[in-house]
Each structure stands twice: as C-alpha cells, then as structure tokens.
C-alpha cells in the first residue's frame with residue numbers, strides 16, 4: 161500500500177489508527193511508518209495498547225464478537241514491544257488541518273467517539289449528527305473496515321477502508337483511499353491493494369492464530385465480529401449467523417454460516433405461475449378465483465428463474481398459483497424445471513382433461529417431479545363446502561389419473577373446524593390410492609387472503625421461503641398475493657433477480673432478528 165501511494169505521487173500519507181489487531185507480526189509495521197513518514201492518529205486499539213487495557217475497546221456488543229476480539233487482542237498485546245506501545249500512547253486522537261483550501265478532519269471512528277462505527281448504511285439523521293459534530297469540509301474515518309464515500313450536507317465523508325483486513329467483499333485485496341485536495345475542492349478514490357495474502361495467511365497460521373482469522377485473509381469474507389455489522393452490509397457478505405445463535409438441534413457444524421441454506425432460510429424457491437383459479441376456496445390464502453388478476457409470469461421468465469435458481473444454489477422448486485394448470489405452458493414449465501431441479505407442483509388436480517390430459521403424459525415417470533394435491537375432506541360434502549360443489553370428485557379423479565401415469569403424488573389437507581375429525585379417514589382413503597406415509601400432510605389454516613380465521617403469520621414468526629410472482633419477490637408463499645399481503649413483499653418488480661431477492665430477504669431477516677435476538681419459527685405450507 162505504501163509503495164502504491166508513492167507510485168501515485170501522494171504528497172502525504174496518513175494512518176487513521178489501529179496499528180495491530182489482525183495479523184501476526186505486530187511490531188513489523190512500526191519501522192514502515194517511520195520509513196515512509198506516515199502521520200498517525202490513534203485508533204481504539206492503539207489507545208488500549210498504549211494504556212495497557214485489558215481489552216481493545218472495539219465497541220462490540222455481542223459476546224461471540226467479544227470473545228474473538230479478545231483472543232486477537234491478547235495475542236497483539238503479547239507480541240507488541242513496550243517501546244511501540246509507548247509510542248502509540250503519544251498519538252493524537254484526531255488530526256485537523258486546512259489542506260488545498262479544505263478543512264480536513266481525520267478521526268478513527270467518528271467525531272463522536274474513537275470506537276463509533278461510521279457505516280454507509282447509517283440513517284441520514286445519524287450521518288448528519290456526525291457530520292455536524294465535525295463541521296469540516298472533508299471527514300475521513302476508518303474503524304469499520306469497509307470503505308465508502310458520500311457527500312452529506314456539503315461535507316465529503318469517506319470511510320477510507322483498512323489495509324490489515326479485506327473488506328468482506330470476497331476480494332483478497334485490502335483498501336485505502338487517495339484524497340485529492342485542491343483549490344477548495346475535494347475528491348476521493350477508493351483504492352484496492354493487491355498484496356501477498358498467502359504470506360500473510362502463512363504467518364498467521366505459523367503464529368497459531370485461529371483459522372477463522374486466516375480464512376478471512378484467504379477468502380475476503382469476514383468470519384468474525386459480524387454481529388455489529390448492520391443488516392445492509394452484512395447481507396452483502398457470505399456469512400451472517402454464528403452457529404450458536406441457532407435453536408438446539410439446528411446448529412450447523414461450522415462456526416459461522418450464511419443465512420441462505422441454513423435451517424432458517426432453506427434452498428427452496430417458490431414460483432407463482434399465475435393467480436387465477438378454477439376454484440374460489442373460502443380460505444384461499446392468496447385470494448385466488450376465476451376473477452383474480454391473472455399475474456402470469458410466462459414461459460420465458462419461468463425458464464430464466466429456473467436457470468437463476470440453479471446458479472444461486474436452490475435445490476428444490478415449488479410451482480404454485482392460483483391453479484398452475486390454468487397456465488397453457490405449464491407442462492413445458494414443469495419439464496424444464498424438473499430437468500434441472502427437484503420440482504413440486506401444487507394443484508387442485510381438477511383440470512386434467514382434454515389437451516392437458518394428453519400433455520400430462522409427457523411428465524409420466526419423472527422422478528424429479530412431484531404432483532401435490534389439496535384434499536380437504538374424506539367425504540365430498542366436507543371438501544365441497546370449502547372448495548366448491550363437485551370439486552372433491554374431480555380431484556379424486558385427477559389423483560387417479562396421475563397415479564395411472566406413474567407420477568409421484570402427494571396430498572395436503574388444510575385443517576379447519578369442518579374437516580378436523582376426518583383426518584384419519586382421509587389418510588386411509590388416500591393410502592388406498594397410493595398416497596401414504598409422509599406423502600400426506602395436514603397443514604394449519606392461515607389467516608391471509610380470503611381466510612378470516614386461522615393462524616396469524618408474519619415475517620417475524622415464519623422462516624423465509626423465497627417466493628417469486630409477477631409482482632416481485634415475497635417472504636413466503638402464503639404472502640404471494642400483493643393485494644392482501646403487502647407486508648410480505650420484499651422486493652418489487654416483474655424482473656427481480658434471485659440474487660437481489662436473496663440479499664433483500666437476508667437483510668430483512670437480520671433487521672427482524674436484531675429487534676429481539678430470536679430466530680423465526682418454521683411454518684411450512686408444503687408437505
């Protein structure tokens with residue numbers, strides 16, 4: 161970094177503090193600072209080292225973060241010479257100077273505190289408070305380790321990055337900033353620094369530092385001190401949650417994991433092909449009916465979503481509606497999807513006639529495809545009372561036809577006061593038709609859409625299952641209808657990408673979780 165700055169003809173080099181705290185060779189930096197004439201202010205680490213404090217004062221609130229921070233602080237204390245620590249004690253807490261006609265204010269954390277985190281995602285009021293406390297034309301800081309710049313009320317605010325640790329961006333380079341100050345104008349360039357990261361990792365390993373630190377050097381992703389990172393920055397990283405934050409029995413083996421793919425954000429994608437339906441069930445959670453706004457996504461978008469799902473690491477796809485078999489291209493869709501992913505299609509099985517009946521034959525014997533049918537009673541009158549006259553018989557015929565084609569079948573019953581007593585009777589009846597064991601499930605009624613009774617579900621109590629409709633990305637399939645569940649839309653737009661939708665869900669999840677520290681319960685409406 162120092163050579164790079166020289167090569168760019170930087171006239172002065174400033175260091176905003178924290179001279180140790182991640183690498184193994186704590187004293188090695190001191191001669192370099194002198195050799196290159198680096199002007200330093202104190203970071204919280206340097207204050208702590210200079211005073212001989214028991215901890216680094218990084219400002220973490222989570223016990224897991226503090227444990228890891230303590231580990232590296234203890235190492236740094238043991239491996240920093242007393243002379244270097246004494247030198248740190250003399251460093252000024254900030255630097256302020258008129259340069260190139262600009263009032264430049266340099267701090268470690270923020271003008272409020274040496275260990276204050278000046279994140280890019282801070283709200284406008286919080287940013288203004290810090291800019292106001294400075295009053296400079298240019299405010300330079302570091303401490304968080306993630307570089308960014310923005311003009312706030314006429315002040316150029318720059319988090320200059322850190323050269324001792326990658327910026328949780330999947331790049332092994334670290335970051336510093338070149339600031340141009342001339343004629344009262346200021347501009348900043350965030351600069352990535354390529355360096356011998358292998359040698360750095362090797363030296364940390366040789367020193368016996370834990371692998372969680374070395375891994376960050378080798379991958380560019382943070383595996384420690386994550387709880388303090390705000391949801392927007394944290395959702396952009398690879399890892400989000402420590403293993404011991406999961407409920408008993410769910411804890412993953414690794415110390416820290418991505419939210420996506422963990423038990424609280426399964427690799428299951430839902431696609432609503434359309435919202436119109438031949439039925440208008442009295443409790444339909446997504447308010448479908450023959451008159452519902454169709455919201456068809458079309459074959460081309462469907463195929464694109466399947467391709468994205470494969471690329472983004474989803475391992476199963478649930479295709480639903482409305483009634484998916486209203487969609488003319490449904491068999492093409494299911495062929496395309498089940499060639500690439502385990503696929504389940506949810507249907508009332510009433511439309512397996514005419515052209516569709518012939519087309520369905522193309523799906524016969526597909527091992528990666530399951531047809532899941534809703535059956536809400538063992539007797540026609542019970543099912544029909546909820547789903548419409550004559551529907552039970554047609555559904556049963558549909559199940560028979562699916563079975564004759566060799567399709568894998570499942571069934572699910574939505575439990576209500578009307579059908580509660582018929583569960584075992586229905587289980588036996590379906591078993592006779594080849595739907596047995598775990599292939600039959602009873603799910604609770606959800607108070608959404610047309611339902612005025614049932615379980616209240618929100619994003620605070622359901623684990624997310626990413627759901628795509630023509631309106632955008634939603635938290636969970638029970639909230640797929642924008643009209644009746646606007647609260648469960650996470651990203652609007654007919655063309656949202658799964659990568660953006662995943663990130664938006666992780667961000668919202670972290671916001672919710674940070675409210676009370678809990679993890680949402682799982683509610684599943686599929687088998």
Ligand code: SF4
Nearest residue numbers: 437439441444448482
């Ligand atoms: S519950 Fe299913 S079958 Fe009934 S109206 Fe809704 S989408 Fe159609």
